[in-house]
Amino acid sequence: MGFTYLDPTKSAKFKDRYVTKIDETIKTYKGSETGDVGIIGLPSSKSSISLSMAANAPSTIRSGLSSFSTYSATQQKDFDDMRILDFGDVPIHPTSVENTLDRLHISVEEMLKTEACDRYIMLGGDHGVSYPSIHAFQKKYGRIGVIQWDAHHDVRNLDDGGRTNGTPFRSLLDGEILNGEDLVQVGIRDHSNAEEYDRYAKEKGIHVYTMDDVEEEGVVSIIKKEIARLENQVDMIYLSVDMDAVDQAFAPGCPAIGPGGFTSRELLSSVKKAAQHPMVKAMDIVEIDPSKDVRDITSRLAAHVMMRFMYK
Amino acid sequence: MGFTYLDPTKSAKFKDRYVTKIDETIKTYKGSETGDVGIIGLPSSKSSISLSMAANAPSTIRSGLSSFSTYSATQQKDFDDMRILDFGDVPIHPTSVENTLDRLHISVEEMLKTEACDRYIMLGGDHGVSYPSIHAFQKKYGRIGVIQWDAHHDVRNLDDGGRTNGTPFRSLLDGEILNGEDLVQVGIRDHSNAEEYDRYAKEKGIHVYTMDDVEEEGVVSIIKKEIARLENQVDMIYLSVDMDAVDQAFAPGCPAIGPGGFTSRELLSSVKKAAQHPMVKAMDIVEIDPSKDVRDITSRLAAHVMMRFMYK
Amino acid sequence: MGFTYLDPTKSAKFKDRYVTKIDETIKTYKGSETGDVGIIGLPSSKSSISLSMAANAPSTIRSGLSSFSTYSATQQKDFDDMRILDFGDVPIHPTSVENTLDRLHISVEEMLKTEACDRYIMLGGDHGVSYPSIHAFQKKYGRIGVIQWDAHHDVRNLDDGGRTNGTPFRSLLDGEILNGEDLVQVGIRDHSNAEEYDRYAKEKGIHVYTMDDVEEEGVVSIIKKEIARLENQVDMIYLSVDMDAVDQAFAPGCPAIGPGGFTSRELLSSVKKAAQHPMVKAMDIVEIDPSKDVRDITSRLAAHVMMRFMYK
Amino acid sequence: MGFTYLDPTKSAKFKDRYVTKIDETIKTYKGSETGDVGIIGLPSSKSSISLSMAANAPSTIRSGLSSFSTYSATQQKDFDDMRILDFGDVPIHPTSVENTLDRLHISVEEMLKTEACDRYIMLGGDHGVSYPSIHAFQKKYGRIGVIQWDAHHDVRNLDDGGRTNGTPFRSLLDGEILNGEDLVQVGIRDHSNAEEYDRYAKEKGIHVYTMDDVEEEGVVSIIKKEIARLENQVDMIYLSVDMDAVDQAFAPGCPAIGPGGFTSRELLSSVKKAAQHPMVKAMDIVEIDPSKDVRDITSRLAAHVMMRFMYK
Amino acid sequence: MGFTYLDPTKSAKFKDRYVTKIDETIKTYKGSETGDVGIIGLPSSKSSISLSMAANAPSTIRSGLSSFSTYSATQQKDFDDMRILDFGDVPIHPTSVENTLDRLHISVEEMLKTEACDRYIMLGGDHGVSYPSIHAFQKKYGRIGVIQWDAHHDVRNLDDGGRTNGTPFRSLLDGEILNGEDLVQVGIRDHSNAEEYDRYAKEKGIHVYTMDDVEEEGVVSIIKKEIARLENQVDMIYLSVDMDAVDQAFAPGCPAIGPGGFTSRELLSSVKKAAQHPMVKAMDIVEIDPSKDVRDITSRLAAHVMMRFMYK
Amino acid sequence: MGFTYLDPTKSAKFKDRYVTKIDETIKTYKGSETGDVGIIGLPSSKSSISLSMAANAPSTIRSGLSSFSTYSATQQKDFDDMRILDFGDVPIHPTSVENTLDRLHISVEEMLKTEACDRYIMLGGDHGVSYPSIHAFQKKYGRIGVIQWDAHHDVRNLDDGGRTNGTPFRSLLDGEILNGEDLVQVGIRDHSNAEEYDRYAKEKGIHVYTMDDVEEEGVVSIIKKEIARLENQVDMIYLSVDMDAVDQAFAPGCPAIGPGGFTSRELLSSVKKAAQHPMVKAMDIVEIDPSKDVRDITSRLAAHVMMRFMYK
Numbered sequence A, B, C, D, E, F: 001m002g003f004t005y006l007d008p009t010k011s012a013k014f015k016d017r018y019v020t021k022i023d024e025t026i027k028t029y030k031g032s033e034t035g036d037v038g039i040i041g042l043p044s045s046k047s048s049i050s051l052s053m054a055a056n057a058p059s060t061i062r063s064g065l066s067s068f069s070t071y072s073a074t075q076q077k078d079f080d081d082m083r084i085l086d087f088g089d090v091p092i093h094p095t096s097v098e099n100t101l102d103r104l105h106i107s108v109e110e111m112l113k114t115e116a117c118d119r120y121i122m123l124g125g126d127h128g129v130s131y132p133s134i135h136a137f138q139k140k141y142g143r144i145g146v147i148q149w150d151a152h153h154d155v156r157n158l159d160d161g162g163r164t165n166g167t168p169f170r171s172l173l174d175g176e177i178l179n180g181e182d183l184v185q186v187g188i189r190d191h192s193n194a195e196e197y198d199r200y201a202k203e204k205g206i207h208v209y210t211m212d213d214v215e216e217e218g219v220v221s222i223i224k225k226e227i228a229r230l231e232n233q234v235d236m237i238y239l240s241v242d243m244d245a246v247d248q249a250f251a252p253g254c255p256a257i258g259p260g261g262f263t264s265r266e267l268l269s270s271v272k273k274a275a276q277h278p279m280v281k282a283m284d285i286v287e288i289d290p291s292k293d294v295r296d297i298t299s300r301l302a303a304h305v306m307m308r309f310m311y312k
């Protein structure tokens, strides 16, 4: 265009020629591309029991990626050739949660049908998005194993308010989309759940690890052990990361915060360990409400969770 | 109980024997009381187009009342004998907006059936609550006139998302609950509406006053003129106060803020003028999201709007 | 009252039939009830050396309880039958600290005289409240042992400003209400105290553990050892938890914050260990100024401290 | 010292050779200086009914002065030769309000005895400081007139809490330090006072102007009229500026904020008008709590109130 | 792509079919488009005397546009056919202000050479950007008239720090790019300037209006009068809007805030009046630091300033 | 002066006669004093790649010192006789980074020439200040060893923007002021650097420790090992503490925050270990932007880093 400095089509941000920022490696899916990892936003939070603006998280987490580079100092490897495809955000219905859940399910399903990528990351939204998302993966892959980082069981009854963000695993288990023995819950916290739901979890055979178990066994070793078990019984493994599993000092931007959860390092190292297994094909990250956060540190942590999953 | 200072049943807040705080004059309705003004909370904001936590406003506005006293220096009158009844908050449905709108409608209707009070204040929530609320009053009182303080027409089509907070007056007009000529809109702002909805407003005969009209005629004189017109054609008058009619400097806690709106004084004096008319029996206050506010100044302003309505 | 959804006497908050929130198990003391644990608010912070709004903490900590449930996943036990009595807040004197200290002392004393509960929690306020509170317990129980979590000794001289929040243990020791050897201080931090007060602590025989001692020995093992010592020499044990013992990243809402303190987990596990001993009958939690906090995380941590004390 | 750029004894802030910042013209009083205006800080807010950190205001207001220059564009005059003396802040007593009030009184009295300046500015603190301050001026000057900008009468009874920030004018009137007819109150607001205190004000002959009076007559014309009256009956005039007289949008940093108060321009022009009268010798500015403010805009407004007083 | 709901290439934001948001009408300039108004970002703020993050404003102001629609209720006109071209942001040099000023100048010049639009809006950045920008317009259009909304003259000497944001008009006048008599400054405030610069302004023949002049004459009538004068002597008129001309209550996000400035309505109506004149071809908006703002209200006001300029 | 309480020359802050606050032991250097530790502020942050207000940090960190006392409980030692000299802040150039770097270099050099102290602390500012600072020390002391706590290598190329805060160690190495083998980098983090710069670091022989190395070996033991190596090859050791080496939960006030960094305790204990070595003569602390911080906790941590360095 004959401009010396100006380029209306490009960001004017500072560029170091030797640094590749992660957002530079992300391409919008337009119908025929293939990639290593696909990203989709599920900006739904009207199903939350308490008022939540978690629907804003996909854009904040994506922004988080633009602050970090593709180079891993630990692995001594530059992932600038990793092909990341962005499938955009599913438009939600303003007044019907039911309709929104349908849209999420259909959209994840259609994304999988493209067979564009090998692995996928779903950005919530509240935890309600895991039900339609995991269901779509189960249809595609068959028997599914799930490792859930969470302070809560999320197996509430549906009579007290329908499919809220407190019910996704109840819906999956009762709907026989997921077997109890194929579900692992790590980080369950004291005074954050109910006796009835603990009983239900046991009855269904869910493998539950409280924070006390984590302190004793170590979260990485729990993950290792459970993946070794799951790999023999399921067809693929899905990680569901509810950020409120993390201590409130490290993840202040979750709707339901409290003390006594994971440190950042514990979360990152355990997701990394899980992601290294070839059967782990999908991950969702949920329950970040950017309006409650401090300097987006919870979204930045989520961006690093994505990196541990992508750059294995 | 034999305590010298302690009284577990009472607030430990400082008490000046000569000052009556407004909250001290509010009684919980328990089934048989009567009063001058009834208050009900309609904590619904999941119908909002943009993410909103306006459902938290009823409690914040009520708190605002506890900072102010019953004495009007202007009127030289102590309203400590005004009987205010609190009907509490309608429990909303976590995942169904439709169900919530039903609950709001039925609850306002049942409150009116008690005939406990002469006048009522409805605390939203988003503007979506005005549809079920005004409908209930129309059923009870007959032909209803509405004066709406708002930057927006709120007559959006329902096909793009159902009964959102952008549609209450569309629902009322299309549902023939309200005649266009019985609706007055003051404070409509530039670049906050659409040509189609302006056209619709004209077609329906809504009396629309933009902020430019307000600057020219003065809001109090507009209110005076319109009430004089309405009193001859309707059975009662309902005020619907969307706080985003106020300039962002005076009401920063609304979801849809912008410059060029009413000052606090303009809002208070115009509501006061309207409330003095005997046909004005009801008012709702909507669109305050306390999580976006600064020191609750928008809720404090709303508390003063209540006072101008109650203490006429 | 014939309302379908509305109940003016009840909160409209979402209710899951299987979850008991802690606030649902708290009853206001009205003169004859008995319970397992009594709670009293001591909203006094005008004795603070630096300006403090810690007097607002009792209500914020109580709110914190409403976010958590009675079920302990670790203990596999639902404490929904634990009877918690709330004695309310002591009204403080607006302009006389001396009068306020009297009111606090008399009120705690009168609460103990009711013999309504076996164990008690006092919610400050600044640390100045521990002097009148511990004094009341000493009168009732005899020789008293105190374990104090704190970055500071709180044995300042009284000539430089009277009974401030820096003096409670000086008042107790000099007043012979407490023996030095019956006082344990854990979490004392570098550059947060004075040589003279360290000397005084040694002279009086206080058992002092710095953060370096904590890093070496572990806080739980220190507590275990000191309780084993105290149980042979005192009649009851009182825990005094100054939240500024916790690192500023985990407890940003204290007036005197700094780095290098306890993590949340260290605080919770050590309070839990102490609370399990039958001689531990009382605890105060002090030095939270909610106006300085981030998302009430310090008050939420305090709520968990209460749970570790109550649900042993 | 042989440094090229460094000067350890001076601020490294940017300096424009032609601009004189106000703080550059302020000198610390050291025992023999004389000046045009004296400034003293009265950092007392433990007498506030509600928790207040207004004691921090003197330093924030002083900082505000460093953002502005000595040149008045309106008067076309540079006040860089105005001699301003700073008498520092009175050290308050940490636990005794009574002692603090004594210290304030004695310190203002001693400052006046220096006869160093012709006019004085007292920076609060809460409004409680006006009692000891005005008392000192009355002793020195004889019959004193007071113009008080305030939303509140501040004539509460003393039995409900002693000499709080709600009582200064009660103390002055009952103590016969000030005659009712010599006190002018402007900006009194609805629902911010009590009938009994309005009655007391009338009985004592206080000249009271509500915000409605202000809207009708204009604040500058009220001030003009009242000064013309006072000049014939008193020996000097003292201005007492409670910043909560200003609307919450313009002065969000006051403890007791609300809508419907003065705009910034109304405050500044009315103080300017008053300050031009030669009998106006003193002013206090009270009730700013910097911890509640937004970008110190209330303190910046206070700094401009000082300028209107100083640069007449 | 066969997606039912998903469209990776589009925003998932709610869309009302009848509403056109302003951002929907903005096109990126790619080399051959023409339009009615061109926008360019000049994200430079390292020339600010005080630390400033005003370089972030172009993106925040653009975001502001996405909250508002193209329909003007006052003019009864939908501006959805107004063609707005976005030339993007000029990349600034990280460590050389001089180089950055060159880049800004060259980029504005090259934009003008495209002759793509009739009128242009420059989004700063600090006020330093007006020098290179106005210079580019002067080269293109010949004798240029400038109306500057500002609390400050911005004619500081260059010896004390070079071309800071306090010097643009000094550079233009001394560089003979602009005649003093062709420069109008409205909103100059007391205690915000220096005697020497007032003298310089007079010497150069700048037409200066203080806030006192504005209160007396009215800002719209000043603008009318000055444009009538300018139209006879210049070839085009450039508006330079320093947002700190606005009162701190309405524009809290400027680096140099203070009381006593314009209200939002005064700013908007005066810019609108000016923009209606056919010789007004350009406008810059400067001195918004989004990191200091409250809910982006200063950027929202700036977005409305753009609308008043664009939709005349 | 005959004042009973007032002392215009002194702070009115509460004083405990037995407590020495650190700021009480700091003296302004006036030309002839000597001391143990010298402090200088390098308030430069216009060289930052991203917008930064880190230039404000020196004053915030100094304020942090006033909250802490000279007594170390761990060492059982009062450092009230430690003589600390403050050399003030270097005035920076408003528009020329180059000129600013010169000023910083010359000022540090001149400070060293005074030979007033044995050890020095430089308070940034961004990391760009380390280049002129270390250069000055190298000139004075000869071969210099540097231990750098940082998430980033800071060896970017200079062609993309000149001497930014991402280049100090590149400038030092390429300028042969520092040998690669004399530079130790601890805390290097994943996805925060580039392959090319890792390669450069290796080529130059820098000793690099990632956070994974830290987790494995422990930071104190790394420091011990590296100091043992350096002491045999260099003439003095300089510590360069970039606070973004610390995890975002513990140091939220850095421009470039992220998860997975040091805890406060790890930082403090490792700096303490290093400072104990007699060859460690200097330390800088950089990259704190107080405007981004929460309750100044990052500056408070920096103040404690200073204490660990000073009170060895």
Ligand SMILES: [Ca+2]
Pocket: A127, A150, A152, A154, A165, A242, A287
């Ligand atoms: Ca969950």
Ligand SMILES: [Ca+2]
Pocket: A150, A151, A152, A242, A244, A245, A256, A287
């Ligand atoms: Ca959860």
Ligand SMILES: [Ca+2]
Pocket: B127, B150, B152, B154, B165, B242, B287
């Ligand atoms: Ca509306």
Ligand SMILES: [Ca+2]
Pocket: B150, B151, B152, B242, B244, B245, B256, B287
């Ligand atoms: Ca509206």
Ligand SMILES: [Ca+2]
Pocket: C127, C150, C152, C154, C165, C242, C287
């Ligand atoms: Ca303490």
Ligand SMILES: [Ca+2]
Pocket: C150, C151, C152, C242, C244, C245, C256, C287
């Ligand atoms: Ca303490």
Ligand SMILES: [Ca+2]
Pocket: D127, D150, D152, D154, D165, D242, D287
């Ligand atoms: Ca007052």
Ligand SMILES: [Ca+2]
Pocket: D150, D151, D152, D242, D244, D245, D256, D287
């Ligand atoms: Ca007042």
Ligand SMILES: [Ca+2]
Pocket: E127, E150, E152, E154, E165, E242, E287
């Ligand atoms: Ca300017």
Ligand SMILES: [Ca+2]
Pocket: E150, E151, E152, E242, E244, E245, E256, E287
């Ligand atoms: Ca300006």
Ligand SMILES: [Ca+2]
Pocket: F127, F150, F152, F154, F165, F242, F287
């Ligand atoms: Ca660095």
Ligand SMILES: [Ca+2]
Pocket: F150, F151, F152, F242, F244, F245, F256, F287
């Ligand atoms: Ca770094």
